Amino acid sequence: MSVLALHELTVRRDNRAVLDTVSLSVTAGELVGVVGANGAGKTTLLRAALGLARPASGRAELSGHDLCRMTQMERARLAAYLPQDRYVGWNMSAWRIAGLGAFDRPPAEARAVAFTALARVGLDGLEDRGVLQMSGGERARVLLARLLVTAAPLLIADEPTAGLDPDAQLLAMDLFREEAARGAAVVLTLHDLSLAARYCDRLVVLAAGRIIADAPPLKALSAEVLAEAFGLTGYMESTPDGPSLIVRRRIVQ
Amino acid sequence: MRSLTLNLLLAIGVVALGLAGLLLGETRLTFDQFSEALSNPGSGPYQVVFDIRLPRTVAALVVGAALGLAGAVMQGLLRNPLADPGVLGVSGGAGLGAALAISLGLAIFPGAIELAALGAALAVGLVLTWLAARFREPEILILFGVALSAFLGAMTSLVFNFSPSPVALSEVFSWLLGSVANRDWDDITRQLPAMGAGVVLCAYAARGLVMLTLGEEAASMSGLPMTRLRAAAVAGASLLTGASVAMAGIVGFVGLAAPHLVRAVTWGGPGRILLPSALAGAVLLGGADIAARIIPTDNELKLGVMTALVGAPLFALIAWRAARNWRG
Numbered sequence: 001m002s003v004l005a006l007h008e009l010t011v012r013r014d015n016r017a018v019l020d021t022v023s024l025s026v027t028a029g030e031l032v033g034v035v036g037a038n039g040a041g042k043t044t045l046l047r048a049a050l051g052l053a054r055p056a057s058g059r060a061e062l063s064g065h066d067l068c069r070m071t072q073m074e075r076a077r078l079a080a081y082l083p084q085d086r087y088v089g090w091n092m093s094a095w096r097i098a099g100l101g102a103f104d105r106p107p108a109e110a111r112a113v114a115f116t117a118l119a120r121v122g123l124d125g126l127e128d129r130g131v132l133q134m135s136g137g138e139r140a141r142v143l144l145a146r147l148l149v150t151a152a153p154l155l156i157a158d159e160p161t162a163g164l165d166p167d168a169q170l171l172a173m174d175l176f177r178e179e180a181a182r183g184a185a186v187v188l189t190l191h192d193l194s195l196a197a198r199y200c201d202r203l204v205v206l207a208a209g210r211i212i213a214d215a216p217p218l219k220a221l222s223a224e225v226l227a228e229a230f231g232l233t234g235y236m237e238s239t240p241d242g243p244s245l246i247v248r249r250r251i252v253q
Numbered sequence: 254m255r256s257l258t259l260n261l262l263l264a265i266g267v268v269a270l271g272l273a274g275l276l277l278g279e280t281r282l283t284f285d286q287f288s289e290a291l292s293n294p295g296s297g298p299y300q301v302v303f304d305i306r307l308p309r310t311v312a313a314l315v316v317g318a319a320l321g322l323a324g325a326v327m328q329g330l331l332r333n334p335l336a337d338p339g340v341l342g343v344s345g346g347a348g349l350g351a352a353l354a355i356s357l358g359l360a361i362f363p364g365a366i367e368l369a370a371l372g373a374a375l376a377v378g379l380v381l382t383w384l385a386a387r388f389r390e391p392e393i394l395i396l397f398g399v400a401l402s403a404f405l406g407a408m409t410s411l412v413f414n415f416s417p418s419p420v421a422l423s424e425v426f427s428w429l430l431g432s433v434a435n436r437d438w439d440d441i442t443r444q445l446p447a448m449g450a451g452v453v454l455c456a457y458a459a460r461g462l463v464m465l466t467l468g469e470e471a472a473s474m475s476g477l478p479m480t481r482l483r484a485a486a487v488a489g490a491s492l493l494t495g496a497s498v499a500m501a502g503i504v505g506f507v508g509l510a511a512p513h514l515v516r517a518v519t520w521g522g523p524g525r526i527l528l529p530s531a532l533a534g535a536v537l538l539g540g541a542d543i544a545a546r547i548i549p550t551d552n553e554l555k556l557g558v559m560t561a562l563v564g565a566p567l568f569a570l571i572a573w574r575a576a577r578n579w580r581g
Contacts, residue, residue: 052470076476087468089332092522100464103475130520146467 001064003028003154003185004049004079009058011041011048011209019044020209021058026187028153031180033196033217034189036206037230042189043084045206046156049187050081063153080150084158084189086140091132094118094142101149110149117145122171137164144172148179155179155186161195173199193221198242205229218243227251254519256529263532267314270539274310275302278546279553304437312433312441313542313556314535316497317507319448321534322527323493324508325515326455329462329523330486331391337509338494341398341487345405346377347498352412352425360424364443367499371447374495377401378488385487386480389469394487431502431557433542440500447496454489455527458482462523504557506564507534513571537564 004026011019019041026032034042047053049060051067060067062078070078080101088097099114118127121141131139140163147155155176161169169192176186177199190196196203197217205213205220207229213220221236221243234247276282280301282290290298323338331340338344350373351366359365384397409429416422461482464472473479497504511534515526538556541563545554 047470050474052473072473072478073476076474079474081471081474083468083470085468087471089466089468090329090522091520092466096522097466100467100475103460103464103477143467 002026002061003063004187005061005064006045006049007059007061009048009060010056011044011053012056017056018209019048019053019055022048022209022211023058024049024204024211024214026154026185028183028185029180031176031186031199031201032188033200033203034187034206035191035193035196035203035221035229040206040229041209042206043158044209045204046081046158046187046189050079050156051075052081076150076152078152079154079156080147080152082143082147082155082157082160084162086136086143086163088131088139088143091130093128094123094131094134094145095127097131097142098145098149101146113149113151114145117148118142120148120175121145122168137168140164141168141172144175148175151184153184155184157186157188159189159191161190161192169195193236193245194243197221197236197245221245256519256521256525259515259519259529260532263529263536266536267532267539270536270543271310271314273543274313274539275306277543278306305435308436308438308441309433309542310539312436312500313538315441315448316433316501316504317511317538318531318535319451319493319497320504320507320538321511322452322455322531323490323497324510324534325512325523325527325530326458326462326486326490327508328512329465329527330385330458330483330490331395332465333391333395334513335509336395337506338490338497339402339503339505339508340395341377341381341491342401342405343374343377343381343491343494344498344503345402345409347371347374347495348429348503349373349405349409349412351428351498351502352409355425355428356412356416356421358421364439366428367440367443370499371444371495374491374498375447377405378491378495381491382484382488386484389473389479389483391469427555428502429557430555431504431560432545432553432555433501434553436500444496444500447492447499451489451492451496454485454492458486458489459524459527462486462527466522501556504538504560506560506568507537510564510568510571511537513568517571517574 002025006022006024008021008023010017010021034045036042044053048055095114098117099110102110102113115127121144123141131142144160161172180186200217203217203220204211205225212228213225218236223235226232226234231251232247233249233251236243237246282298286298289296290302293299320338327336327338328334347370350369354366354369385394461477461479464475464477512526512530514533515529541556541559545556545559548554
């Protein structure tokens with residue numbers, strides 16, 4: 001059964017379809033990357049999948065349940081979200097921020113899972129540091145830890161590797177793979193196509209609000225798709241360390 | 254500083270100011286007179302200590318705590334360190350209600366001004382609660398609040414403009430400056446139900462304020478009923494502010510400064526600063542009231558004037574320190 005299913009979902013803004021009759025299904029254990037140029041509708045797709053963007057038509061289902069008929073708590077038990085902006089309003093300690101992913105568990109348990117998640121993202125020893133005293137990359141990792149703490153069946157993250165150094169990017173993607181291995185369905189938006197192709201089971205390519213490819217990475221990122229979605233001529237090359245994007249040039253209209 | 258230590262120190266401060274509020278005042282009492290006050294109900298010293306100073310001190314502490322709590326809730330809800338209970342127009346609404354009641358000559362009925370102030374504050378609070386449930390972006394709520402404050406301020410000016418007598422005008426002006434002088438137990442107990450409801454609503458909303466630290470979208474995905482919690486925060490802060498204005502007039506700066514004073518010595522999420530902010534608010538207003546009593550002036554200094562005079566430089570100092578921290 002699909003953990004996430006979108007059925008011909010359309011989202012309009014100012015009479016313009018920012019997401020146009022999109023259908024998508026993600027099953028447990030899958031790591032799916034959503035890629036596309038800026039403004040293609042990636043964030044809108046994630047938000048619509050979580051009920052944060054109101055669809056003009058179509059519907060979204062989480063674990064077979066209609067999203068519109070769910071309570072907020074039911075939705076939270078099935079899906080967790082890491083937004084694109086790394087906003088933290090007040091200077092709370094790293095473990096308290098990470099622990100917000102388990103606010104409904106007893107305090108001692110929430111603290112323990114927060115410490116474990118912070119260790120997983122490489123921040124052990126910084127649990128008591130204020131997040132506003134951390135670097136942007138460290139703060140991003142704290143928020144990633146908060147997502148991991150939820151242990152939800154569906155994890156959705158909007159550009160989780162943005163602003164991270166190369167090592168932290170690989171660490172984050174390794175963690176998403178681990179989450180998929182424990183049975184979670186993981187959906188990420190990514191801009192690094194090489195990283196996306198290397199880690200994801202499937203890539204969904206968006207262009208102008210429509211899905212133009214939904215296939216395993218090397219198939220999804222064909223020369224035609226790269227041209228249509230990104231305005232690039234290039235190709236994906238298989239290397240011993242995984243697929244890599246070779247860009248030739250921009251297509252000037 | 255640890256939360257427990259801070260709360261303990263502030264609680265000691267509240268108790269100390271409470272005692273000081275009984276000991277200090279315009280009339281100097283000797284040790285013997287204090288003994289008489291304790292042993293002889295109905296005596297002159299007893300009336301000074303228990304009928305005049307005690308309710309006045311309790312009113313200052315209660316109003317300070319209510320404003321400190323309301324300020325911390327508003328700053329947490331709006332995620333804005335500049336927010337205070339007045340920012341959304343609740344104080345302005347209460348001020349307008351009181352001004353109308355005074356200029357219409359309703360002051361002859363006991364409790365009428367307070368009732369008008371609380372009623373107007375609750376009406377504004379209801380509008381704000383609806384807005385908070387309708388719009389989740391704090392910026393929109395602040396913009397509506399600024400517009401509402403400006404409109405209510407203009408309406409209060411209109412009351413001044415059309416005031417039939419200079420006496421009523423002076424009375425409105427004096428009331429708006431804030432004071433706890435001559436408050437009796439009735440003045441306090443009349444506002445306690447609204448304040449109690451406000452405290453309960455703020456305590457209920459605390460979880461939501463903490464989650465809002467992550468931003469609106471992450472909070473709304475957390476599973477908490479954020480619409481209800483946001484509405485509870487606005488309703489709670491409005492009740493506390495409205496009841497405070499009804500009890501003591503408009504007292505500025507406490508709601509803004511108390512959470513900042515707390516953050517200057519400790520750090521943490523909006524949930525952790527609620528109790529210390531309430532205690533700090535009580536300390537600030539309790540101290541300001543005692544200062545207003547003992548500073549020798551022909552007319553006693555108004556509480557609102559006192560808090561602004563002392564609070565503004567103190568606040569500037571905190572902002573200076575905070576700015577240095579922000580720059581790193």
